[in-house]
Amino acid sequence: xxxxxxxxxxxxxxxxxxxxxxxxxxxxxxxxxxxxxxxxxxxxxxxxxxxxxxxxxxxxxxxxxxxxxxxxxxxxxxxxxxxxxxxxxxxxxxxxxxxxxxxxxxxxxxxxxxxxxxxxxxxxxxxxxxxxxxxxxxxxxxxxxxxxxxxxxxxxxxxxxxxxxxxxxxxxxxxxxxxxxxxxxxxxxxxxxxxxxxxxxxxxxxxxxxxxxxxxxxxxxxxxxxxxxxxxxxxxxxxxxxxxxxxxxxxxxxxxxxxxxxxxxxxx
Numbered sequence: 001x002x003x004x005x006x007x008x009x010x011x012x013x014x015x016x017x018x019x020x021x022x023x024x025x026x027x028x029x030x031x032x033x034x035x036x037x038x039x040x041x042x043x044x045x046x047x048x049x050x051x052x053x054x055x056x057x058x059x060x061x062x063x064x065x066x067x068x069x070x071x072x073x074x075x076x077x078x079x080x081x082x083x084x085x086x087x088x089x090x091x092x093x094x095x096x097x098x099x100x101x102x103x104x105x106x107x108x109x110x111x112x113x114x115x116x117x118x119x120x121x122x123x124x125x126x127x128x129x130x131x132x133x134x135x136x137x138x139x140x141x142x143x144x145x146x147x148x149x150x151x152x153x154x155x156x157x158x159x160x161x162x163x164x165x166x167x168x169x170x171x172x173x174x175x176x177x178x179x180x181x182x183x184x185x186x187x188x189x190x191x192x193x194x195x196x197x198x199x200x201x202x203x204x205x206x207x208x209x210x211x212x213x214x215x216x217x218x219x220x221x222x223x224x225x226x227x228x229x230x231x232x233x234x235x236x237x238x239x240x241x242x243x244x245x246x247x248x249x250x251x252x253x254x255x256x257x258x259x260x261x262x263x264x265x266x267x268x
Contacts, residue, residue, distance in 0.1 A: 033206035100154025
């Protein structure tokens with residue numbers, strides 16, 4: 001179990017400050033979702049937590065900062081799925097998912113039977129078994145996204161950072177992926193941070209939300225506390241209705257702000 005603490009994290013690219021003193025704390029085993037309009041800083045915060053980019057402020061993964069860990073140690077601690085992962089050429093789906101076991105393979109050794117068993121199980125769980133021998137470049141967008149998630153899950157890291165993990169998936173596979181992530185979270189006490197646009201889905205899976213806007217944290221709390229029509233209207237410039245579901249979660253339903261009056265047609 002690993003706690004994430006980010007205090008006053010600031011990231012600037014040139015003269016542009018993308019994150020401005022953002023603080024988030026994620027308790028071990030919790031699922032935190034970052035929400036907010038495009039350009040709010042969600043992906044940048046995930047990349048900073050993963051150690052992929054520099055930052056001002058403090059980030060700690062358990063007792064360590066990302067910068068204090070070497071590549072293998074960091075990969076054993078954090079599995080990061082970026083929004084637009086690269087597609088390696090010449091690898092099958094199985095070979096690609098096996099890359100997730102690299103942090104556990106000795107420098108002069110190969111994958112063990114245990115590594116292969118982990119990958120085989122994930123391919124089955126993510127509906128990829130029938131594509132195991134297929135070249136990555138022959139996959140559809142949704143199939144490749146599931147392969148990327150399988151590779152991340154194969155790392156068996158205590159922290160998972162997922163940037164729009166279901167953006168290319170149909171509703172069935174999206175549910176399948178999120179249910180598997182949630183199942184593994186409870187089985188292995190994983191700490192999850194996701195950036196997602198689907199607010200209704202976020203409300204069903206995440207324990208807490210952080211709403212980012214303009215690079216700053218503007219709201220933090222449970223889904224019912226953060227997902228209000230006032231907050232969404234103000235920060236997303238959207239017209240929505242918030243519905244309370246029977247399980248206590250909420251659904252965010254877009255509504256048309258106004259309807260145009262049909263133009264009358266002349267009688268023949």
